[in-house]
Amino acid sequence: MTTPFPIRAVEPIPMPEGDGDRNSNPLYTLPNxxxxxxxxxxxxxxxxALVRLART
Amino acid sequence: xxxxxxxxxITAFIxxxxxxxxxxxxxxxxxxxxxxxxAGSWAAxxxxxxxxxxxxxxxHRSFVLSCAVWAxxxxxxxxxxxxxxxxxxxxxxxxxxxxxxxxxxxxxxxCYGQNGADDVSADAxxxxxxxxxxxxRMQWMxxxxxxxxxxGPAMVTELEGSIGKIVAWKHEVWSNPHNNRPIDAGGIxxxxx
Numbered sequence: 001m002t003t004p005f006p007i008r009a010v011e012p013i014p015m016p017e018g019d020g021d022r023n024s025n026p027l028y029t030l031p032n033x034x035x036x037x038x039x040x041x042x043x044x045x046x047x048x049a050l051v052r053l054a055r056t
Numbered sequence: 057x058x059x060x061x062x063x064x065x066i067t068a069f070i071x072x073x074x075x076x077x078x079x080x081x082x083x084x085x086x087x088x089x090x091x092x093x094x095a096g097s098w099a100a101x102x103x104x105x106x107x108x109x110x111x112x113x114x115x116h117r118s119f120v121l122s123c124a125v126w127a128x129x130x131x132x133x134x135x136x137x138x139x140x141x142x143x144x145x146x147x148x149x150x151x152x153x154x155x156x157x158x159x160x161x162x163x164x165x166x167c168y169g170q171n172g173a174d175d176v177s178a179d180a181x182x183x184x185x186x187x188x189x190x191x192x193r194m195q196w197m198x199x200x201x202x203x204x205x206x207x208g209p210a211m212v213t214e215l216e217g218s219i220g221k222i223v224a225w226k227h228e229v230w231s232n233p234h235n236n237r238p239i240d241a242g243g244i245x246x247x248x249x
Contacts, residue, residue: 004249005149008240008242008243011233013235024227024229030225032223032225033225033226034226037231038229039233043210043232046206046245046248047206047208048235049236050208
């Protein structure tokens with residue numbers, strides 16, 4: 001291609017489905033709980049889901 | 057098209073590591089370095105010995121290679137890809153209206169996420185356009201599969217808790233998007249060159 005096509009902007013998938021943070025919210029009500037997903041948009045490689053996301 | 061070297065090369069892997077290491081939490085860095093050093097050494101090995109990376113966790117690892125058949129007939133592009141939704145990306149790639157691209161599903165190698173199946177479809181479509189009335193069967197070789205398919209997202213997870221009776225819980229994840237599919241030409245490898 002003379003001009004590469006633009007890469008579509010990506011957004012994190014919100015909870016409860018979740019993205020890289022899937023299953024990170026504990027099932028219990030815990031005191032002092034902080035669950036944080038740092039979403040990294042900019043990567044030089046194409047990435048897509050692996051089964052391990054659902055298994056974490 | 058130059059197949060001799062993957063576009064997504066080891067150089068890209070170095071940037072990949074740097075990107076994740078921009079996470080400037082000192083406590084996290086040693087763990088992140090450990091994970092990414094493993095990824096880096098695997099990338100370095102990747103081209104020396106194609107047997108070595110089989111057990112490593114960043115590939116989709118389909119057992120069967122990506123393959124598709126496309127033909128350009130009577131102004132219609134007819135295809136047998138694994139994923140039907142690739143027709144939108146291919147139509148955009150070669151500036152055809154989507155209704156000129158007709159996909160007939162065939163079974164292909166199983167995959168969770170996006171592997172090379174959509175890329176090989178687009179490769180076949182480009183050749184088919186250049187050779188009208190000739191069915192084109194394009195199949196990646198193992199080296200191409202491992203070198204060009206999208207990889208698993210980078211991910212670092214840090215858990216911290218004060219336990220006995222749980223009095224504090226901290227869970228941080230640094231990671232890329234996990235849900236990419238090639239819904240337009242920017243998502244398939246021929247569209248990104």
